Amino acid sequence: MSSTSENVDDRLSMLPEDILSRILSLMPTKYAVGTSVLSKRWRYTWTSVTNLDFDYTRRSPNMITLKFVDGNEEKFTKFVDRVLKFCKTSHLKSFRLHISSSGVSQSSILNWIDNAVRLNVRELDVCVIQSELPLSLFTCKTLTDLRLEPSDCDLKRWEFPSTIYLPCLKTLDIFLCDNPLAIQGCCPVLESLSLNVSCYVEQDFILNIPTLKRLNLLCISIYDDDNRKIILRLPKLEYLFVDGELCSLFEMEDVSSLVEASISCSACSFDFMWADILNKLRGVQKLTIANVSLFFFK
Amino acid sequence: MSYSKTIVLTNYDGETFVVDEVVAVEPQTIEHMIEDGCANTSIPLPNVTSKILSKVIEHCKKHVETPNSNEKAAKADLKSFDFDFVKADQGTLFDLILAMNYLNIKELLDLIYQTVADMIKGKTPEEEEEMRRVNAWVFSCFVGVTCLYFKSKKM
Structure with missing residues (x-):
């Protein structure tokens, strides 16, 4: 390896840990986790990311999400489970979960969102096929931004539960909801x-x-x-x-x-x-x- | 004509840079030094080389000079300036990260971090910008599809 390219490689690895975790937070989680194979130095760096971004969608040429099953659902599920297990942050800044495969189990998705709530998530962006959401989401004390979108053209509708209290919620984007008016009075800073x-x-x-x-x-x-x-x-x-x-x-x-x-x-x-x-x-x-x-x- | 105060910055190589105070307070670190009364003679910035410091000053000047308006043209101009600004070789980019991190210029840091993140992903900033534009369009399609869906259910 020539000395110049060695230097360039070193520069990135030599950045302080907090800068690297911020950089790794700005990409889909699969890329961030992918850096763990670079070297020993990088092995656990990704675990301090503050944003998690999982995308398991397929889109038509005009970018509309399509429902599909491709047999890799189990791998994807394991990957998300492991990331949530090893992720060190206790204050998740953002959690993005976009899934248009119908082969990912509902219970896994509920569990992941519940995990994000436990990690004190602030921004949550969910686009999935199912219409069920964990009840814990609706009483999340840290949530400031919430975006809920159905993932395919079955267009199942969301339904708010009877107990909602989101004290920090400033932004709510919800598409196809049966009872959108239920949030009135439950989000004091919306x-x-x-x-x-x-x-x-x-x-x-x-x-x-x-x-x-x-x-x-x-x-x-x-x-x-x-x-x-x-x-x-x-x-x-x-x-x-x-x-x-x-x-x-x-x-x-x-x-x-x-x-x-x-x-x-x-x-x-x-x-x-x-x-x-x-x-x-x-x-x-x-x-x-x-x-x-x-x-x-x- | 309003009275404009100047600030002297001394960098790593001992070189001095004289800048208007309004420009110098863009970086939060310098703003805090001035507030704390540490800026009577000159502000030492031992971590920053002259090449990087002049780049940082160029950036702060541009941001101070651009009127803080909602005008689309001004905003777009500033955005393209920032885009060009981070189109540097990797070495400069990493020097900038360390300098910006020390000086605490948040806005530009975010952009530089995103640039490095895109590099790791193997994408250019232009490709990423295109992705974001496409995503904005997705929503408008979604609106249309939703309407059609409800229309068909109505029957």
């Missing part, structure tokens, strides 16, 4: 929320979160003659984004703090809904409107 409005009951959708600054709504109409209203009681709201279909009348009680609004919805049969929402958003500093056709996605 600032950012993304969710779908796809009600099966003919009730008004009332969102009442005094701390919320950013809201991203995905509206899906179920009934053509939708008479439900979306009522927003969000006195601190600064950013409002609406996607999907504009299918309900909006009622906004106080929009004085609104800075930016973006409505990009598919063509709606009722022009008065556009007129209504534009009227409500008068006075907002920045407004973006797009009439998106859903045919694009077919």
Whole structure:
């Protein structure tokens, strides 16, 4: 080996341990663990990573997750189990778990998420096929960011349990949830929320979160003659984004703090809904409107 | 014209660099030294070579000079500056890590760490940026698919 390349190799290995653990935290966990075969010096370095990132998905050419089974599920399960066993951190900064294989057992996934909660996880990003989640997740005291997304086009829906208390949660992104309104009153510092409005009951959708600054709504109409209203009681709201279909009348009680609004919805049969929402958003500093056709996605 | 104070930095080789205080306080370590009253004569930075120090000053200047606005152009300009900044040979990159770690410039450290992480993964920063762009697009597809799904269930 030439002396220059030796030097270059040494430079990385010579970095202090805390810098290396930060660098190894910035890549998918399989790469971080992979460095353990480099040399004795690297053998246990990865165990001090503060982020864990597991991805076992397959995607179509247009990047939509596909359901599959490829026979390596057992290996993947063992790998995640071992990483969680050897990982030294007691304060996990982020935990990302994306799985679109239906061959990974539900109990393993529940167990991994439960483990992340035990490791005081702050940011949790879960995209899996199943719709069950461990109850411990909903009373996690350290969680600041939570993202829950169903993994395939079966689109099973999440359901919040009756006991929720997330005292530090600031950001919640949840796609396809049966009872998204259950979080009201359970997240005292929630600032950012993304969710779908796809009600099966003919009730008004009332969102009442005094701390919320950013809201991203995905509206899906179920009934053509939708008479439900979306009522927003969000006195601190600064950013409002609406996607999907504009299918309900909006009622906004106080929009004085609104800075930016973006409505990009598919063509709606009722022009008065556009007129209504534009009227409500008068006075907002920045407004973006797009009439998106859903045919694009077919 | 506002009064602008200058700070003298002395590096590893004994060379001195005179910079405006607003630029010098970008690194938190120097800011703390100034706050503690250690900056009357010159601030010694024995861990940092002149090549690296001038690079660090160049970076701090750019970040101070760019107006702190929400303007897309200014942000994009700063981002491409940072991208070019970390396009250094490995030796320089590791010197920068140690210097930045000592000076505590968090933002740039994050970017350099990400660059080294991408190197370990065998990806260039451009490829990684492309990945992130694709991921943003995935979400917009997801919205469409979800709507179609619900439409079909309605029947």
